[in-house]
Every structure is written in C-alpha cells, then in structure tokens.
Amino acid sequence: xxxxxxxxPSLSVQEGRISILNCDYTNSMFDYFLWYKKYPAEGxxxxxxxxxxxxxxxxxxxxVFLNKSAKHLSLHIVPSQPGDSAVYFCAAxxxxxxxxxxxxxxxxxxxxxx
Amino acid sequence: KAGVTQTPxxxxxxxxxxxxxxxxxxxxxxxVSWYQQTPGQGLQFLFEYFSETQRNKxxxxxxxxxxxxxxxxxxxxxxxxxxxxxxLYLCASARGLSTKAKNIQYFGAGTRLxxx
Numbered sequence: 187x188x189x190x191x192x193x194x195p196s197l198s199v200q201e202g203r204i205s206i207l208n209c210d211y212t213n214s215m216f217d218y219f220l221w222y223k224k225y226p227a228e229g230x231x232x233x234x235x236x237x238x239x240x241x242x243x244x245x246x247x248x249x250v251f252l253n254k255s256a257k258h259l260s261l262h263i264v265p266s267q268p269g270d271s272a273v274y275f276c277a278a279x280x281x282x283x284x285x286x287x288x289x290x291x292x293x294x295x296x297x298x299x300x
Numbered sequence: 301k302a303g304v305t306q307t308p309x310x311x312x313x314x315x316x317x318x319x320x321x322x323x324x325x326x327x328x329x330x331x332v333s334w335y336q337q338t339p340g341q342g343l344q345f346l347f348e349y350f351s352e353t354q355r356n357k358x359x360x361x362x363x364x365x366x367x368x369x370x371x372x373x374x375x376x377x378x379x380x381x382x383x384x385x386x387x388l389y390l391c392a393s394a395r396g397l398s399t400k401a402k403n404i405q406y407f408g409a410g411t412r413l414x415x416x
Contacts, residue, residue: 229408232404275342285356288345288405290345
C-alpha cells in the first residue's frame, strides 16, 4: 500500500521552462512534507519543505504547493536548468496512533534539455 | 564538516550469506535511519536508531536488523540473504528523532548490494 505516490516516473522539460513534479498522499495525518533531489551515485539531498499549515513555500527557483483537501503537493522549478536533472523524491511525515511515519514516494526522474 | 559516510560502497554476496553495512553520521547527529531503495519502490524505511535504541521500525522481516553505538555510528545486518535483497541501502542522519517537525535527513551515498 503506497501511501505516497509519484505517478510520473519521468519528466522531460526544455531549459528555461517550468518543471512541475507532482506527489499524492493518502493519509490525512501527514503534516509535514519534504522534497529531496538525488543525483546518480549520491544520496538524496534535502531541497525544500512545507508544513500543513501553509499552502506554499518558496526558495529561489523552487516552490512547493500543498493542497490538503486534494492530498496533493507539487514542486515547481522555474526556470529549469540542466543541472536540475536528477531524481526527485517527495516525503510525507506525521504521527498517527503514536506511530511516526516518514514515507518517501517512488521518485520522478527529471531531465532538463539544453 | 564531513557528511554521512557509508561503507562499503559495493558488495556482492550469494544467497544464504549474511552482510553487515556501516554508517557514520554527521558529527553531532544522534539519529540514524536506514532505507532500502529498489527500482519502482522508492525509499522503503527499515528502521531508525537514536541514542543506541531502535525508535522506529518499518515493515521488513526479522532478517534485517541494526544497532547503534555510543558514538552514533550504526550498522545494519541482513542474514540469510535472498535475491530480492539486492538494492541500494541508504543511511540518513539527523540532529534529532525523525518525530521532530522539520526534521531534515542527510543521506550517505549508499551501499549497493547485489545478491547472486
């Protein structure tokens, strides 16, 4: 049962355009969400996060949007650069019935074309 | 400041053998979590250690175990290896328990285990 889903395994975008990566979750107890970026032969690195009390968080070229009613978050990269080519993982965290969960999605491979 | 170090980077084992992976967290970090990454499955949480105690555990069989030492270094052991255990095993460290809000995890480069 995949509680955090990234339904697009891959995405190609032209340099300078917007990249939109999507993530859906099923459990309403998740209250903090993070995006990580992973280059080949390296571990994931933290990119940006958002609390459930917000619907938007921006950091430079990266913006994360959260739609709690739809249980959906998205990462926007504007403008996209070739160096952004990587695998992006979303993660959802929260506690239910005393059990804390930190669950990652399956990842989306972004390719930015020069 | 040194990052998270995982050793070895690559391992080849045969079915039935056991394996031990090592993780040295960032200095000052007391939480270490382990993940298994396989194609199409994302990062599957194995367990988390904090102050030498296992604090969280994922849905993996008992063949997967771990421990944490007083210097926060952690080891993960997999016994009676199966072909399906072939994966990238990632270790992540954090300042505090993952239950703390805004808890960012810092990952090592991983150990790629191949079971033949």
